[in-house]
Amino acid sequence: xxxxxxxxxxxxxxxxxxxxxxxxxxxxxxxxxxxxxxxxxxxxxxxxxxxxxxxxxxxxxxxxxxxxxxxxxxxxxxxxxxxxxxxxxxxxxxxxxxxxxxxxxxxxxxxxxxxxxxxxxxxxxxxxxxxxxxxxxxxxxxxxxxxxxxxxxxxxxxxxxxxxxxxxxxxxxxxxxxxxxxxxxxxxxxxxxxxxxxxxxxxxxxxxxxxxxxxxxxxxxxxxxxxxxxxxxxxxxxxxxxxxxxxxxxx
Ligand SMILES: Nc1nc2c(ncn2[C@@H]2O[C@H](COP(=O)(O)OP(=O)(O)O)[C@@H](O)[C@H]2O)c(=O)[nH]1
Ligand SMILES: [Mg+2]
Numbered sequence: 001x002x003x004x005x006x007x008x009x010x011x012x013x014x015x016x017x018x019x020x021x022x023x024x025x026x027x028x029x030x031x032x033x034x035x036x037x038x039x040x041x042x043x044x045x046x047x048x049x050x051x052x053x054x055x056x057x058x059x060x061x062x063x064x065x066x067x068x069x070x071x072x073x074x075x076x077x078x079x080x081x082x083x084x085x086x087x088x089x090x091x092x093x094x095x096x097x098x099x100x101x102x103x104x105x106x107x108x109x110x111x112x113x114x115x116x117x118x119x120x121x122x123x124x125x126x127x128x129x130x131x132x133x134x135x136x137x138x139x140x141x142x143x144x145x146x147x148x149x150x151x152x153x154x155x156x157x158x159x160x161x162x163x164x165x166x167x168x169x170x171x172x173x174x175x176x177x178x179x180x181x182x183x184x185x186x187x188x189x190x191x192x193x194x195x196x197x198x199x200x201x202x203x204x205x206x207x208x209x210x211x212x213x214x215x216x217x218x219x220x221x222x223x224x225x226x227x228x229x230x231x232x233x234x235x236x237x238x239x240x241x242x243x244x245x246x247x248x249x250x251x
Contacts, residue, residue, distance in 0.1 A: 068178030147230030
């Protein structure tokens with residue numbers, strides 16, 4: 001059976017951590033959990049250690065400072081690959097991604113390299129998001145799709161499954177995005193590596209506890225990087241293949 005790790009990034013998520021971890025453990029008895037905590041004295045890291053002491057399937061990766069979601073995930077991917085995990089799941093700590101939907105993502109992962117939990121395909125939904133977050137998410141995905149010629153509808157979502165084989169093929173050493181642009185960066189890397197990507201509808205529910213870490217600088221980073229990638233030919237060509245300019249850049 002595939003060895004699966006659910007990676008939960010945390011930054012100031014003390015109220016959310018225990019419920020989400022227990023829900024993940026309950027929804028699939030075969031998965032392990034890795035909490036990747038960017039230290040903040042709100043005690044999330046200490047709570048993660050307490051949970052890990054009780055639950056054999058939970059481990060914690062402590063990072064010294066907050067350097068963004070991208071770096072936290074890259075460190076976690078390296079951790080997981082070096083320990084022989086076959087499938088790596090990304091899942092937010094704040095309850096927006098329902099662990100109860102994990103079986104449908106994992107089922108899709110049986111026959112594809114990358115699974116995107118998608119809010120913007122038929123059957124996908126967003127609950128309790130204010131209009132501006134909805135617009136930002138939909139607008140961001142649409143802009144990335146047009147600039148980079150991606151086929152996928154939800155380029156910015158953070159509920160995903162990667163096979164270890166996919167991550168190894170993706171040349172992660174040149175992923176530089178810090179904020180949520182990391183999700184677009186990863187999708188672009190997957191497509192450029194010729195991997196198969198499938199979208200599975202999810203219901204995304206806005207958090208009820210704690211605060212979002214979304215900020216103006218995160219939005220700006222995504223806009224700038226996607227624009228630069230688009231104009232420098234890093235996207236996918238009209239025929240759906242990697243553009244020659246981009247392909248040679250990789251070599
Ligand atoms: N380790 C780590 N986790 C982060 C960082 N920024 C955000 N997160 C986590 O990423 C997930 C999504 O963040 P959130 O603020 O809910 O984003 P939103 O849903 O777009 O508003 C949550 O689990 C956060 O705790 C970071 O810099 N480091
Ligand atoms: Mg959130």
